[in-house]
Amino acid sequence: MPKDKTLAFKPLSVLDLPVPRSQTALMQLLQLLVGRERYRYWCGGTVRKDKLAVFAEKMSKRYPLTRNARQRSYDRKRGLACVQLLVRPAVGDNVQWWLVSTSGKGGLADPVSPDAQVARHADSKAGHVVVDDYVLMYATKPLVPYKCKDGDSGVVGEPQSPERGAAHEKPSQTSTWTWKLRGDAVTALQAAVEEECARLAFGTEGASAWGLRGLLAAQRHRPLFSGVRNQVLELHRFARKQWARRRDSWLHLHPGMAERYGDAAGQLPSLKVTLTQQLPLMVRMKVYDAPPASLRSLCTSTQDE
Incomplete structure (x- = not known):
């Protein structure tokens, strides 16, 4: 769980449960x-x-929703x-x-649970968690290539070839939970x-964005989780080709x-520029405001309207 003091307290009521500060924080x-915490049923x-x-x-009344981290x-x-x-804002x-x-x-996951029949498993093809255009998946993502030599497997502790040649970069990848754009959205x-x-x-x-450049700029303002970031980069590649x-x-x-403008007229930025200057890496953010909004505050806002 994220290191947030808000998560350590025990709510007196379910209405005291905190609400994430934004959609990106919720995601x-x-x-x-x-x-990481294996809450796979939802x-x-x-x-x-x-x-x-x-x-x-x-x-x-159905589930232990007010337990704090130590109790869970x-x-x-x-x-x-x-x-x-x-709950989303x-x-x-x-x-x-x-x-x-x-x-x-x-x-x-308990068969006697009142909601067992409608519960889905986040790992299953038809059970991925969805938020608007985004789907949470266990997906493969590329890592920064590492340098090795011909005949070098790159695996620590594994015997290497005695006749290793010139150094070169070897691609690497890993699998992790990440958000991606849904297929129909792409x-x-x-x-x-x-x-x-x-x-x-x-x-x-900019402020008066329109056309192809405006469309691409809007995609760069999406929550850039690794899966989304890679898809946005691929969309830029597709746009350059078209x-x-x-x-x-x-x-x-x-x-x-x-x-x-000479040769620069009507040119989209290179993929290198897009990747290094226009698509920042996602960073861990605070999930809740201080003090956090609560379910109670959402209910109160309804009564005040």
Whole structure:
């Protein structure tokens, strides 16, 4: 679990459970819970804000939602399930929620659980956790290549060839839990790129962003978990290939651009520039504000409206 003091306290009521400060913080927490903490069983949905209190109390009677980190560790040792309720910051009248559970008695994997029939396993193809355009998956990601020599397996402790040649870089990869864009979202983005290219809409970035450049800039502002980051880079690669076929036509329509910018006119940034300067690595963030918003505050905001 993330090192956040908020997670150590024991709520007096389920309505005191904290709410993540943003969608990205929520996704990061789900990634940690499902991945490292093995909360692999889950169910979710939406509920109106004015019904959130009743819903939360109902779930609290079914599952031990107000246990703190130390108590959940004790429960695991006894073979009991740990269950947590996560709620997304409210948008409009509805609140989106996820119930995540470890294996064990009293959790979503327990056949006698009230929600066992609707629970899904995050590892299964049809059971991945989804948040809007994103899906949480156990996926392979590339690592920074390491240097080795011909005949060197690169494995520590493994016998190496006595006739090793010139040094070269060997690609490396690992598997981890990460967020990725859903397949249909990627397909839709590729179609949008093709449309902007066909319209010769090179566009601009910034406050008045539009066209191809505006579309690509918007993707760089997504939560750049490793899976999403790699997909956004591949979308830029796809866009460069598609735009290369249209650039001459665009230059013909805008001759002044070639005179003003020379070879740089109508050129998208190189993939190296995109990777090193436009796609920052994801960093661990605070999950909750200080003090954190709570389920109770969401219910209160409904009453005040």
